Amino acid sequence: MKNILRPALVLFALLTLLTGVAYPLVVTGAANALFPAQAAGSLILRDGKPVGSELIGQNFADPKHFWGRPSATGPMPYNAAASSGANQGPLNPALTDAVKARIAALRAADPGNTSPVPVDLVTASSSGLDPHISPAAARYQVARVASARRLALASVQALVDQQTEKPLMGFLGEPRVHVLRLNLALEALR
Template sequence: MNKMIRPLLMTFAGLTLLTGVAYPLLTTGLGKLLFPSQVEGSLIYRDGKPVGSSLIGQQFTEPRYFWGRLSATAPMPYNGGASGGSNLGPINPALSDAVQARLTALQAADPDNKSPVPVDLVTASASGLDPHISVAAALYQLNRVARVRGLPVDKVREQIEANTEQRQLGVLGEARVNVLKLNLALEALK
């Protein structure tokens, strides 16, 4: 029996060191070397303090801010520990209610805006954490944000353009706007 236990314990110890210590250290080290910002959480700093991540959305509800996509995470919006979509189908009344509530909020915040509402302003992303909106969604909110902030529309449009991220590798996805970065850029205009 001792002949079997010693090799088993040695194998267990060796695999623990290899997969539990060496591999995580190697992958973390390579990550920090090749992708330092991402490994640190892609944090965005303001006045030397972290205010969020460029990879996880934040909830903005005041009319002076651009609003992001809805978040279906629980118990609070944009909860990184509970990433996931709502899994509500297109005929589910709860989805219709959520879309209608967002439409009502958008119309109440900007009653003069008669433009069609971009779909990403009334639906949640698959992860519930999406930090981006489409350029169309940003332009839909342009007049409201400019009016509430007392800024010229052209000045706010410049910030949208400056914070628009193009397609990845020139072909993947669509142009998009990071809501947190855009709102921080507007705050910096003061």
């Protein structure tokens, strides 16, 4: 029994050190050396302090800010620890009711806006954490934000155009607007 148990325990200890200590240290060190911003959480800094992440949206409810996609996380929106989809299909009455309520809230926040509501302002992304909206969703909100801030419509629209990210390599993905970055640029307009 001793002849079998000792090699098994030595192998167990060796593999534990190798896969549980050495490998994670090497991978973490390589990530910090090669991709320091991503390894630190892809943080967005303002005056040297973190204000958010490139990867996780934030909840903006003030009419003076651009609003992102609805979050599917609960009870707190954009909670990365609770990332999951809403699991509501297109025929689910709960999804239909939620979309109708979101459209009503958008219309109430900007009664003069009769444009069609972009779908990404009333439906959550698959993770519930998406920090981006479409340029159409940003343009939909320009009049409300400009009015609430008493800014020229053209200057807010120009800011949206400036903050619109192009598809990767010009053809992969869709144009998008990072809501936190847009709101930070909006704050800088003052």
